[in-house]
Amino acid sequence: MPETEFLSLQTDHIQILQQRYEQALKAHGYDSLLISSGAAPMRYGDDQSWQFQGYGPFLHWTGLAGQEHSWLLIRPGRTPLLWLYQPVDFWHANLELPDEPWQQAMEVRFSDSRGAPSMEKSGKLAVIGDPAGLADVLGEHNPAPLLAALDETRVHKTAYEIACLARANEIAVRGHRAARDAFLAGGSEFEISLAYQQATGQREAEAPYHSIIGVNEHAGTLHYQYYDTQAPERPRSLLIDAGVRFRGYCSDITRTTPAPGERRFAALVQGLEQLQNRLCEMVAPGVEYAAIHRKTHQGIAALLSAAGLVSGLDDEALVEQGVTRAFFPHGIGHFLGIQVHDVAGKLEPSPADAPFLRLTRTLEEGMVVTIEPGLYIISSLLDPVLNGPLGKHFDHEVIDDLRGCGGIRIEDNVVVTADGARNLTREMGG
Incomplete structure (x- = not known):
């Protein structure tokens, strides 16, 4: 498959996910959804973390495995908003995003903070991800009926x-x-x-x-x-x-x-x-x-x-x-x-x-x-x-x-x- 066709399919994929997620949010009474990418937990008694590959729904939208401390906001009728964690850090390299069409299907921002982004109030908010990383995040955490509905969005592949x-x-x-x-x-x-x-x-x-x-x-x-x-x-x-x-x-x-x-x-x-x-x-x-x-x-x-x-x-x-x-x-x-x-x-x-x-x-x-x-x-x-x-x-x-x-x-x-x-x-x- 030519790379141009492949990248075009990715933008179509994001549009399909927007429709599926909007339907799930409406059915369960939420106005917006914040998805955490998660982060690798530290090993007990050590200063090294476990290997990290990302939270499923975050990968479903972005494909960015290994991208920690990042967040994706889904709002019906609006462009998805993606915050990518990129600290000023001389110990590690930051992700370099290739210039691809999917970035025009999302609003991409960069943050040097590991915490959830500041957002304007947007009605009833659901937040999903590893509970260990959601402690201070406002919104309803991991509501089971919504999670089950979002799992269903992954059953039929685009x-x-x-x-x-x-x-x-x-x-x-x-x-x-x-x-x-x-x-x-x-x-x-x-x-x-x-x-x-x-x-x-x-x-x-x-x-x-x-x-x-x-x-x-x-x-x-x-x-x-x-x-x-x-x-x-x-x-x-x-x-x-x-x-x-x-x-x-x-x-x-x-x-x-x-x-x-x-x-x-x-x-x-x-x-x-x-x-x-x-x-x-x-x-x-x-x-x-x-x-x-x-x-x-x-x-x-x-x-x-x-x-x-x-x-x-x-x-x-x-x-x-x-x-x-x-x-x-x-x-x-x-x-x-x-x-x-x-x-x-x-x-x-x-x-x-x-x-x-x-x-x-x-x-x-x-x-x-x-x-x-x-x-x-x-x-x-x-x-x-x-x-x-x-x-x-x-x-x-x-x-x-x-x-x-x-x-x-x-x-x-x-x-x-x-x-x-x-x-x-x-x-x-x-």
Whole structure:
């Protein structure tokens, strides 16, 4: 997409947000809304702060991740007013704004004060943000009904948001290729992380979440958080779950790579990828997201049988008796946007058969979701099944061998379109 078209979409996005927010304010009886960007809290007993990426609604309007102590005022029928914190400071650099059209859609001011700006009285004011930063700010803080309505403004993505998510996928795909190549060249988890960052041009502190990079058995820990600096003597598998933040918007992609010679594990990876492709094809308006999750368990059951891990139990029994949940314990995915696990996904609780499902809605045009089936050898979940009454149906020798590979997850980012879906990850060659 040409940069001029991209920037034009951003001004359209701001106009759409103005309309959506005006409707929400009117429906809940507010005359104006002040949004705090937030600020990084200080670590206890230290003079260093935690990493900061900004409050969701502030990013929704501005895309300025990392911009602390800033404020945005929304007033019906008037231009949004943005105060950006820029102190006179020889310790740190201030944000340099590029000259882009969105600045004509807002009134931008600069302030050297961390506190809320002085404003003319403008009726009933709502103020939203981290309560720790709102103590001295006049107005009604974080009214729950209004917050829920504002969350809904993020459910159906604008054309600009989808363009940002597509760009975030494009950049992340480059990183995933570099990570795969680093693994196949014998790199450690730490070296794979560096290869990913080099290819994406984004420090891990700026990424939307801490990259999950698991080699061998580490791939079986769903949110594995460490990086070994030494590669194992026998690399068998790589699972990398990593994304990129672009103008505030996140990609969230997972790929699994078998080492050369790991034929059994490679066959499982291929089988899960085929299942994942079918699940992505299910995405369409009117489809219950939970139905995709349930279809995943049916697919996992078929894959377990086809791979010879389980025998003597039909696919329906594998699902009903909880066998597939031992191999695939998490949900099929979530909303995606300016937060990796974007808001408003659960208007109702997760169903009993999918307690970790983060999205329980019926899909509609403009929603963006992840589709991420997995198949893992997790001892704490699987051993009770193997040692129980159903244990005789498992090939223990094969499963014990696969423990050294950890697990598989394959994740794409998918837009719900008017008549189906657009897979942003595959579109970018992922």
